Amino acid sequence: MASKVIHAIYNDDDVLLLAVKQVREARYHIGEIYTPFPVHGLDKAMGLAPTRLAITSFLYGVVGLVVSIWMMQFIMIEDWPQDIGGKPSFSFLQNMPAFVPIMFELTVFFAAHLMVITFYMRSKLWPFKIAENPDVRTTDDKFLMEVDAANLNVDDLSDFLYKTGASEIKIIDNK
The missing domain is CATH 1.10.790 (Major Prion Protein)
Structure with missing residues (x-):
């Protein structure tokens, strides 16, 4: 079964934080977010449960x-x-x-x-585990939001993500 995800690249952590809130309000599912450093308040904006x-x-x-x-x-x-x-x-x-x-x-x-x-x-960080980072720029200065696009109109979702401040959008087809 093939599933599509959209990788939206952001240049600023404040723009990313605001975009996460807008994406959640629009009821899209955020799969993962990759950042070069911890972003304060991102876990609450994503709706993650507190750690135990x-x-x-x-x-x-x-x-x-x-x-x-x-x-x-x-x-x-x-x-x-x-x-x-x-x-x-x-x-x-x-x-x-x-x-x-x-x-x-x-x-x-x-x-x-x-x-x-x-x-x-x-x-799940085992010894000799291969990195799962989808874009190496997220270890330097970019922020990546991975949004699930299965059964959605990809063009509408891409336009929405551009409006939230994304500087770059990639459509990835996972097989």
Whole structure:
């Protein structure tokens, strides 16, 4: 099944943001937007749901805290207790002030590393993945809006996109 998409190129991020709002008001479906830098407010203009990555970061931090507590309990209290600097080695709670930096560092370590892994998995950025950027100019100074044109009048949609401020329009036939 063949589907058509239109690539509209914009020169300015403010024009792109206004165009996204106009395209959504006209009830056209925006497939993707490629920008050389993050555009503030673009996610809300596109109607994207808010991210839940902060929740996963908190959960990963909790996992890091639990692992650090379990690790210190096992290593320093149960497996090989030592008298270091006169500190008692038979109680986790008595050693807690000395363990706080370790708990903090492992919480941050787990949250940071697992968030990077989660981001790559969610974004489908695998090692040796071929780039899916449709126009290399979007990595420099251009902004590209990909609008689905299946079952639509392509000429009317192109005229509409030119009126929103697009400097260039390409019709792509995906097969």
